[in-house]
Amino acid sequence: MLKSFDDLLALAKKKGPKKLAVAVAEDKEVLGAVGKAKELGIADAILVGDKKKIETVAQEVGVDLSLFEVVDESDSQQACRTAVSLVSSGKADIVMKGIIDTAVIMKQVLDKEIGLRTGKIIxxxxxxxxxxxxxxxxxxxxxxxxxxxxxxxxxxxxxxxxxxxxxxxxxxxxxxxxxxxxxxxxxxxxxxxxxxxxxxxxxxxxxxxxxxxxxxxxxxxxxxxxxxxxxxxxxxxxxxxxxxxxxxxxxxxxxxxxxAEGKNAGLIVGTKAPIVLTSRSDTEEAKLYSIALGVLAASK
Structure with missing residues (x-):
């Protein structure tokens, strides 16, 4: 029985690591969570977005970018498409939303050419x-x-x-x-x-x-x-x-x-691969927990 998110992180560490493809990654909480997931041995990541902005934000939050592959793509819609393509082609296991509207990334997830539909409800x-x-x-x-x-x-x-x-x-x-x-x-x-x-x-x-x-x-x-x-x-x-x-x-x-001041994390399921789709206002901690959920869902 998982009683807490500490238990969930421990299980994700046991079953991971998996690789994230992060769309529009130039966000403090996102990069902080990705850095922590890497440190814990839960997940690696390919960071897709404006490279200069990613470098600036990474420096601000103390994340070592040399540990990650960075794909330079300044157009947000194309960054989402690239991240989804990395997962649909098998180069990554999980899509993670960065600082972008949900509708933009979901459009790529549902794309007939590179998307992650299965025929199930999402x-x-x-x-x-x-x-x-x-x-x-x-x-x-x-x-x-x-x-x-x-x-x-x-x-x-x-x-x-x-x-x-x-x-x-x-x-x-x-x-x-x-x-x-x-x-x-x-x-x-x-x-x-x-x-x-x-x-x-x-x-x-x-x-x-x-x-x-x-x-x-x-x-x-x-x-x-x-x-x-x-x-x-x-x-x-x-x-x-x-x-x-x-x-x-x-x-x-x-x-x-x-x-109730409950701790929470969220995930999109029913797709070929899990999608970490947190709110842009979520904390680094919530995003880390959501990454852990994605790792576990990708390990089934």
Whole structure:
């Protein structure tokens, strides 16, 4: 069981190193995280971007550029294309977003010629560690899919399960989170939740244990589950929280970050290679943790 991000870093060190292709790398937090990942033996990197700017920023944060390959590309869109191409051609294992809009790099990820599509849905997994829960857990999808239908939720769930396996969680417990834990014809999310649970029971969804609908309290609190007389192997022990729509995921993500002061990291999955797609405002620490997630996902 991974109880903290220190455990996650240790696992990434054991399974790494992998190679990053960093698109538009001239960013302090990005270069600081890449430098730390190199120091820890987790990842190497090819830095793609404006070489002069990369050199300036590297000097400011104390990163030795002689340890990395630098590809000089001052055009941001072309830098994204080059980074994605390095991964699709097998020269790197993971794409990492630097100081660039998500839409710009995702356009290259989805490109038919050099992109990383697999035919699966592309989704986001966020990993959290909070003081009130005994282990790290995954929230999906809080960033990519706005209002997924039942089949899309199934694929998002399967992406998260595959990712959980890369964290050595062999049988992840998936809570399909809704506003209540009983099926209501007035709440489509609860109907979807029950159907996903049934798919798991009949073997259509494999490699995990799914329960739904569950409200957030009984998904993560054994006491709440007992109080509401919920008998489920997932209740109070969820490894994955599957949210019904992006609004719920976004609110949960930011509540865990700002109210609970949880540590977090994120990754795009469902592609041929993992994509470290952090916010430009994320800390160096969060970016380092996200690199570790990419290394683990690339090692599966």
């Amino acid at each position: 989704s986001h997994v966020a990993v959290f560690s909070v003081a009130t829960y005994e282990k790290i857990f995954i929230v999906t999808d809080a960033a990519m899919n706005i209002s997924p239908d039942l089949n899309q939720k199934k694929e998002i769930l399967e992406n998260a399960v595959t990712f959980a396996h890369s964290l050595d969680i062999d049988d992840p417990k998936v809570a399909v989170v809704c506003a209540r834990e009983k099926v209501s014809p007035k709440m489509e999310a609860t109907i979807h939740a029950k159907e996903l649970e049934d798919m798991n029971k009949n073997g259509e969804i494999k490699g995990c244990t799914v329960a739904g609908p569950l409200a957030l309290d009984n998904a993560i609190s054994k006491e709440a589950a007992i109080h509401k007389e919920i008998d489920s192997p997932v209740a109070g022990e969820a490894d994955i929280l599957l949210v019904p729509a992006i609004e719920a995921g976004n609110v949960l993500y930011k509540s865990l970050t700002f109210f």
